[in-house]
Amino acid sequence: MSLDYLLTITVFMSVNVILATSLNVLIGFAGQVSLGHAAFFGIGAYTSAILTVKVGVDYWWALVLSIIIGGLIGSLLGLPSLRVREDFLVLATIGMNFVVVSIFNYVPFFGGPYGIISIPRPKFFGHTFGTRAYAMYALIWAVAVVLFVIFLSKRYVRMGFDALRENEDAAESIGVSSPRYKIYAFTIAGALAGLAGNLWAHYMTVIFPDNFSFPVSISIITMVVIGGLGTITGPIIGAVLVTILPELLRFIQDYRMFVYGMIIVFTMLFMPSGIMGFLRGVSNGSTFSRKYIQKIRRIAGS
Amino acid sequence: MVALSVENISKRFGGLQALKEVSFQVEKAEIRAIIGPNGAGKTTLFNIINGFLKPDSGRVLFNGFNLVVLRPNKISQLGIARTFQIVKTFLGMTVLENILAGSGCEIYHQITSFFEKPYGSRYLKDALKIAESCELQEYLYSPAGTLPLGIQRKVEIARALATKPQLLLLDEPVSGLNDLETQEIVKLVKKINSQGVTVIFVEHDMHFTNEVAHRITVLDYGVKIAEGTPREVMSDPKVMEAYLGSEESA
Amino acid sequence: MNAAVLGSSYVLIAIGLTLVYGVLKILHIAHAGIYAFGALFALFLYERGLSFPLSVFLSLLFAGLVGSLVYEGLYKKVLSRGRIVPLVMSIGLFAAMEDLYRLLWGPYKRPIDVYVPLPDLMSSSLYLSSRGLLVILVTVIALISVYVIVSQTKFGKWLRACANDLQLAGAFGINTDRTIFFGFFFGSLLAALGGILVGLYENTVYPTMGSIPSYKAFVVVVLGGFGSIRGAVIAGYLLGIIETFIVYYFGFLLPRDAIAFLAMIVLLMFRPEGLFGKVQR
Numbered sequence: 001m002s003l004d005y006l007l008t009i010t011v012f013m014s015v016n017v018i019l020a021t022s023l024n025v026l027i028g029f030a031g032q033v034s035l036g037h038a039a040f041f042g043i044g045a046y047t048s049a050i051l052t053v054k055v056g057v058d059y060w061w062a063l064v065l066s067i068i069i070g071g072l073i074g075s076l077l078g079l080p081s082l083r084v085r086e087d088f089l090v091l092a093t094i095g096m097n098f099v100v101v102s103i104f105n106y107v108p109f110f111g112g113p114y115g116i117i118s119i120p121r122p123k124f125f126g127h128t129f130g131t132r133a134y135a136m137y138a139l140i141w142a143v144a145v146v147l148f149v150i151f152l153s154k155r156y157v158r159m160g161f162d163a164l165r166e167n168e169d170a171a172e173s174i175g176v177s178s179p180r181y182k183i184y185a186f187t188i189a190g191a192l193a194g195l196a197g198n199l200w201a202h203y204m205t206v207i208f209p210d211n212f213s214f215p216v217s218i219s220i221i222t223m224v225v226i227g228g229l230g231t232i233t234g235p236i237i238g239a240v241l242v243t244i245l246p247e248l249l250r251f252i253q254d255y256r257m258f259v260y261g262m263i264i265v266f267t268m269l270f271m272p273s274g275i276m277g278f279l280r281g282v283s284n285g286s287t288f289s290r291k292y293i294q295k296i297r298r299i300a301g302s
Numbered sequence: 303m304v305a306l307s308v309e310n311i312s313k314r315f316g317g318l319q320a321l322k323e324v325s326f327q328v329e330k331a332e333i334r335a336i337i338g339p340n341g342a343g344k345t346t347l348f349n350i351i352n353g354f355l356k357p358d359s360g361r362v363l364f365n366g367f368n369l370v371v372l373r374p375n376k377i378s379q380l381g382i383a384r385t386f387q388i389v390k391t392f393l394g395m396t397v398l399e400n401i402l403a404g405s406g407c408e409i410y411h412q413i414t415s416f417f418e419k420p421y422g423s424r425y426l427k428d429a430l431k432i433a434e435s436c437e438l439q440e441y442l443y444s445p446a447g448t449l450p451l452g453i454q455r456k457v458e459i460a461r462a463l464a465t466k467p468q469l470l471l472l473d474e475p476v477s478g479l480n481d482l483e484t485q486e487i488v489k490l491v492k493k494i495n496s497q498g499v500t501v502i503f504v505e506h507d508m509h510f511t512n513e514v515a516h517r518i519t520v521l522d523y524g525v526k527i528a529e530g531t532p533r534e535v536m537s538d539p540k541v542m543e544a545y546l547g548s549e550e551s552a
Numbered sequence: 553m554n555a556a557v558l559g560s561s562y563v564l565i566a567i568g569l570t571l572v573y574g575v576l577k578i579l580h581i582a583h584a585g586i587y588a589f590g591a592l593f594a595l596f597l598y599e600r601g602l603s604f605p606l607s608v609f610l611s612l613l614f615a616g617l618v619g620s621l622v623y624e625g626l627y628k629k630v631l632s633r634g635r636i637v638p639l640v641m642s643i644g645l646f647a648a649m650e651d652l653y654r655l656l657w658g659p660y661k662r663p664i665d666v667y668v669p670l671p672d673l674m675s676s677s678l679y680l681s682s683r684g685l686l687v688i689l690v691t692v693i694a695l696i697s698v699y700v701i702v703s704q705t706k707f708g709k710w711l712r713a714c715a716n717d718l719q720l721a722g723a724f725g726i727n728t729d730r731t732i733f734f735g736f737f738f739g740s741l742l743a744a745l746g747g748i749l750v751g752l753y754e755n756t757v758y759p760t761m762g763s764i765p766s767y768k769a770f771v772v773v774v775l776g777g778f779g780s781i782r783g784a785v786i787a788g789y790l791l792g793i794i795e796t797f798i799v800y801y802f803g804f805l806l807p808r809d810a811i812a813f814l815a816m817i818v819l820l821m822f823r824p825e826g827l828f829g830k831v832q833r
Contacts, residue, residue, distance in 0.1 A: 033636060087577070088774065090639060091771075091816065095771070095814075098767065099817070106810075214763075215647065225640050255651060257647050257648070257651035261644045261646070264644025265648065267644075268638075268640055
């Protein structure tokens, strides 16, 4: 196991953590079942790739634009969620994944099935990022994204998402505008996934439409679901597991999809709240720790 | 002073005229009951006031706003809170979280929602106070979904109170409750009203209605057929016919 | 004529999906796996030396069983956990199935070497191969059978009751569990039939052959109005026709598949109940 190999795994893991976390915001927090997440991933990747390769934009600007455009397209693709109920939304999002990949595949501007190559590595003060630097770079972003989500989770926005997820009508009746919050969720998810796409594209230096197809969406869902939907550590655990598993169990490389599929099936059967959900259920009989209750008393008493 | 003015509201669903030119006014700090046999259009009326449904014609005036053109969340922000016929507490969240969710009513549409913390002292104190006045302290940390219906209805009301409403709409607040639980709701509604909140509720339970309501509006087949104090309405022959008549055909 | 064949395949898959969704409100994505199974298993048996009709018959039987087992062993256990869990499970199952087929039967596209004892139909402007004719004939027979079963038999009545209101149907004494079990059986059988027919017509059978037609079948279910069989049938053929013609006139713009999805997305935005569905808030 060379250092290079470990560093590459780190990059993949970081990208996956960001992807899983972003999907978790959409599904776990806001309850919008979106199954085409790889589309946002791809949009971020292609945006950055095209900007740097074909337009000659500097990496750092491309990074900013990947995030912004990811967010914009996220909100656009989120529009169906305003008109369309749960089940329909699932289909619409799967469809969107498909349409987006088709566009990458067939529109010549995006390079068609041969993808885009020679994507440059970022440069910092003249030094191009080698593998080691990039691994650290990706890791920093992963941590930043998680911190961002933790930040959000402590605010009323999270309450809004929770309300929306639990019961849309009741949420409206306490002042939560469901269109607004749905768009919030899609925008955030899209922006973060766009970031992940940028990180991926500039590490791999080549991207193909197939990198963002439905099976990829499936693996992202797997990460969130195994780890625990709605929690913050859940997607992280899921991402780590899904990244490492094929490496640890080398022999399953060939059966990867089969294993993922069965993992999903069994997790749903026996641990539907994911690993985090399972751990939480096991560790405390009462719902909340005394520490939590004391904290509340303290805040309220002051 | 008039809190809510419903003016000539009509609503048709396909071949069915659910509401026809319904008009009435509710005074500030009044408790008004809306009753009528099944299918009279009561919940439809609520859904229209609340913004979940748009009427075919008519207006609903509240604080100078015509609610008919507004979104439900905007109506909530204007000061109208609501509970639902089939209780819609946030089942996966604790009672405390349910109430805290309601406290955020005024900031959800603002940028501050990205910065204000529900577990900040201001919101927390408010929520605890509300929980106390609704006698929900012992359930604070229980997920709403694990609680019996009577408690859940109180939680829904507590959550509605957290939005600091001027007008509270209760859709069948005691439906499915036993006598003891019903009495709790009676106490609660009276307490809320004593603090100046106007209350409009829909109910089938006549004991609850008569005990709590100041005035009653009666609907039958989407039309207002009577209005007045409980005593007046109970002795109104039209009302009796509406109820008895529908029982005959049942 | 291509349109008719295309439409037929969509319809066959869509009926099963409609049944499952109508009753259980689950998006049975794994259905795609059963479609592929039908073709793959039939080919497997045929290559082992069984006669083609027997292979088909056994494959249909097994496919139906597999479908029912998926309900019995999997879906039933997670129905109580909200909508996301069965859905994700279905996706996982589908992914596993496709890969399993790849492992069992190889990833390559294989032909079905069988002679279809039907004539080719030719006229001045239309051409229909013998296999295409078979597809249409069988589909028509299948549709008629479905119609008869659903509208005339007691089982059909039970199915419709369950689709209408599951709890109420149970309250009336209908054995909902058994009804659903057989519903899955027939739906899966139809899907497998679709797989076999398409495999025959296009003369290729491969593990992932289920994905695209099944995504499209979902489009059909949506177009037809989730839960309406009649809608699904009409929508299925409609989609076949639309696709064929759009490809014919605009083929260069976007691939055939993307068109179906765009249509679905657009439709969902403007008429979420589909063409024939009931309006639900």
